[in-house]
Amino acid sequence: MIAAAVPPVPAATSWFHSLNWERLLETYGVPLLAAIVVLLVGMWVARRLSNALPRATSRMGMDPMLGSFLRNVVYAASLVIVVVLAIGTLGVQITPLLAVLGTAGLAVGLALKDSLSNIASGVMLVTLRPFRVGDVVTVAGQTGTVREVRIFQTVITGADNQHTTIPNTLITAAPIINLTAEPTRRVELVIGIGYEDNIQLARETAIALMKADSRVLPSPEPDVVVYELGDHAIKLGIRCFTKSADQFGTKVTLLEQIKLGYDKAGINLPYPQQDMHLYLHGKDGGLVEAEALVRDKP
Numbered sequence: 001m002i003a004a005a006v007p008p009v010p011a012a013t014s015w016f017h018s019l020n021w022e023r024l025l026e027t028y029g030v031p032l033l034a035a036i037v038v039l040l041v042g043m044w045v046a047r048r049l050s051n052a053l054p055r056a057t058s059r060m061g062m063d064p065m066l067g068s069f070l071r072n073v074v075y076a077a078s079l080v081i082v083v084v085l086a087i088g089t090l091g092v093q094i095t096p097l098l099a100v101l102g103t104a105g106l107a108v109g110l111a112l113k114d115s116l117s118n119i120a121s122g123v124m125l126v127t128l129r130p131f132r133v134g135d136v137v138t139v140a141g142q143t144g145t146v147r148e149v150r151i152f153q154t155v156i157t158g159a160d161n162q163h164t165t166i167p168n169t170l171i172t173a174a175p176i177i178n179l180t181a182e183p184t185r186r187v188e189l190v191i192g193i194g195y196e197d198n199i200q201l202a203r204e205t206a207i208a209l210m211k212a213d214s215r216v217l218p219s220p221e222p223d224v225v226v227y228e229l230g231d232h233a234i235k236l237g238i239r240c241f242t243k244s245a246d247q248f249g250t251k252v253t254l255l256e257q258i259k260l261g262y263d264k265a266g267i268n269l270p271y272p273q274q275d276m277h278l279y280l281h282g283k284d285g286g287l288v289e290a291e292a293l294v295r296d297k298p
Helices: 011-018 021-059 064-089 094-111 113-128 168-172 199-212 244-265
Strands: 136-139 142-149 153-157 163-167 184-193 223-229 234-243 279-281 287-289
Touching: 021 064, 064 113, 064 142, 113 142, 113 153, 113 168, 136 153, 142 163, 153 168, 163 168, 184 199, 184 244, 199 223, 199 234, 199 244, 234 244
Parallel strands: none
Antiparallel strands: 136 142, 142 153, 153 163, 184 234, 223 234, 279 287
16 A cells, blocks of 8 residues: 655745744743833823823913823833833843944934924924913914814814814914903904095994994904005094904994994995096097997987
C-alpha cells in the first residue's frame, strides 16, 4: 500500500509552533501586561485631569477660555508622557528614546512650522485675552460669538448659527474687533433729509422716537447732529446708546420707526437723482429747449 502524501507545513505555521510560548510569557508577559495597564490607567488619569482643569479655573475666577485651552494642552502632553512610561515598562531604555523623540520633534517642528505658529498664536490669545468665550467679535473677516479657543484653531458661531473654525495665526495677524467688550454700544444712523425740510423738526422727531424705545439708555442722551451738506440731502447723524446685547435690535427698529415718523411729519427722504435738459440749435443759431423730445407722442 502506498502511503498518502503529507502536505508540507507552511513556513509561517512552522515558525509559529516552534516558538517557546512559555518562555516568552515568562520573559515578556508581565512587562507587556504592566505596559498595557500603565497605558490604560495613564489615559484615564490624563482625561480626568484635563477635564478637571476648566472647572478648577472657573472656581478660581479665571476666564473659561483659559481652562478650555489648558485642557487641550495638558491632555496632549499627558498622552506623550504616558506612552513613554508604557514603553519604559517594557524594559526599553527611555534615555535613548527621549533623544530620538527630541530629534524627531525637531524635524516635525520644522515640517509643521505653520501648525506650531497656530499653537503660539493660541497661547497669545489665552495670555493677552483680546476676547473671552461668549464675546461677539469680528476676526479674519468673520463675525460671531466665541465658543472655544483650541490649540490650533478658534471656533466662533455666526448669527446664522453656523460654526466657523479659524486658524489662530489668522486671528493674531489681523485686527480684532470685540463688539461686546464694553457693557454699552452706540447706535448711529446716517439719514438724509431734503434741503427744503426743517432740520429742527427732523431732530425733534428722531429724538422723540429714540426716547420712546425702552432699550435706549437715558445717559448719554440721544442726540441728532448735521453730519454733512451732501449733493442730494442734508445728512443727519442720529445717535443713542444701548446695552451691547440690544444694539442691533434697537438699530433696525429705529430705522423703521424714523422712516414712518418722517413720513408722518412730512419730512422728505430724498434719493440721488439728476435732472437733464436737452436743447437743439435753431435755424437762427440759437438754442431751443427740446420739449418735443420728452413729450409723449400719440
